[in-house]
Amino acid sequence: MSPSSNRELAASGGPGIVVTGLRKRYGATLALDGMSFSVRPGLVTGFVGPNGAGKSTTMRVILGLDAVEEGTALIGGRPYLGLRRPLNHVGSLLDAAALHPGRSGRNHLLWLAHAQGLAARRVDEVIELVGLTSAARRRAGGYSLGMRQRLGIAAALLGDPPNIMLDEPFNGMDPDGIIWMRGFLRSLAAAGRAVLVSSHLMSEVQDTADHLVVVGRGKVIADAGVAELIAAVSAGRVTLRTTAVTHAMSVLAQAGATVAAIGRDTVAVSGLPADRIVTLLNASAVPFSEVSAHRATLEDVYLELTREAVEFRAATPSEVSR
Numbered sequence: 001m002s003p004s005s006n007r008e009l010a011a012s013g014g015p016g017i018v019v020t021g022l023r024k025r026y027g028a029t030l031a032l033d034g035m036s037f038s039v040r041p042g043l044v045t046g047f048v049g050p051n052g053a054g055k056s057t058t059m060r061v062i063l064g065l066d067a068v069e070e071g072t073a074l075i076g077g078r079p080y081l082g083l084r085r086p087l088n089h090v091g092s093l094l095d096a097a098a099l100h101p102g103r104s105g106r107n108h109l110l111w112l113a114h115a116q117g118l119a120a121r122r123v124d125e126v127i128e129l130v131g132l133t134s135a136a137r138r139r140a141g142g143y144s145l146g147m148r149q150r151l152g153i154a155a156a157l158l159g160d161p162p163n164i165m166l167d168e169p170f171n172g173m174d175p176d177g178i179i180w181m182r183g184f185l186r187s188l189a190a191a192g193r194a195v196l197v198s199s200h201l202m203s204e205v206q207d208t209a210d211h212l213v214v215v216g217r218g219k220v221i222a223d224a225g226v227a228e229l230i231a232a233v234s235a236g237r238v239t240l241r242t243t244a245v246t247h248a249m250s251v252l253a254q255a256g257a258t259v260a261a262i263g264r265d266t267v268a269v270s271g272l273p274a275d276r277i278v279t280l281l282n283a284s285a286v287p288f289s290e291v292s293a294h295r296a297t298l299e300d301v302y303l304e305l306t307r308e309a310v311e312f313r314a315a316t317p318s319e320v321s322r
């Protein structure tokens with residue numbers, strides 16, 4: 001979203017979460033350096049970036065748990081601390097381990113519901129929603145991390161809020177849990193909620209997020225639809241399959257292409273159109289079985305975008321450029 005549409009959404013006071021120009025220091029560390037983005041209703045927004053990029057700090061600021069030197073974070077047009085019944089506006093899961101180990105999952109939720117003046121009936125509804133019914137009366141201290149994540153999501157849904165914020169919800173989930181989580185997040189967005197999900201792994205938000213806010217060093221690097229980002233990174237790239245990887249790479253690099261081996265018999269090529277690649281390979285008698293437009297994965301998008309933002313990035317030995 002462009003800064004102007006971000007401002008429009010903030011000014012409208014409407015649904016969603018709008019973060020504008022957050023700046024925050026921890027001692028010498030600039031944790032947030034002008035962080036600005038919006039989380040819109042009806043979409044799952046992936047909030048992705050390397051460790052230390054400022055994701056958790058941003059979420060804490062949105063929830064009024066951390067103060068900032070500059071900037072605003074609004075939920076439905078208001079700061080969190082100005083909300084009269086916050087659980088009815090935003091549900092969050094920041095730390096799935098934050099529960100009383102001796103209490104049952106159900107009692108944990110009853111305690112939260114009571115503190116917020118919510119009906120006990122809602123507790124059994126959210127337990128069922130997250131698939132914890134059979135474990136609800138067991139001690140939460142004995143729950144697996146995946147079950148704790150489900151309990152945390154149940155807590156986030158207690159007030160039936162239009163905005164949901166989850167910090168690393170895939171952590172500790174087994175493959176079945178991850179599939180469940182993806183479907184569940186999608187269903188929350190399909191019901192019109194604004195859903196913000198942080199992760200340091202792009203693969204986790206694949207098939208889940210509609211929109212991505214990619215962050216590095218306390219600010220937004222990219223803020224766009226998933227389809228748009230994949231198309232931008234795919235543009236101009238060609239995938240080549242050949243049994244003569246080294247020979248092909250050398251021929252194409254000499255002709256000005258940027259080439260990278262991405263598998264035993266696969267090379268990613270950019271900087272030359274497909275027909276020119278075919279001509280060059282034929283002229284040098286390099287055997288190949290396929291030359292096709294490359295479709296980037298979300299992982300490619302992420303690497304491309306965060307290339308500058310990660311402090312220490314290992315060199316890729318197979319990368320050869322002109």
Ligand SMILES: Nc1ncnc2c1ncn2[C@@H]1O[C@H](COP(=O)(O)OP(=O)(O)OP(=O)(O)O)[C@@H](O)[C@H]1O
Nearest residue numbers: 026029031049050051052053054055056057058200
């Ligand atoms: N309480 C704190 N005291 C000092 N520094 C902090 C504190 N919390 C965060 N930081 C620093 O602020 C920066 C942003 O951290 P933050 O936890 O928000 O990043 P993150 O993107 O959530 O990372 P991760 O994926 O590792 O959780 C980091 O450099 C971190 O070390």
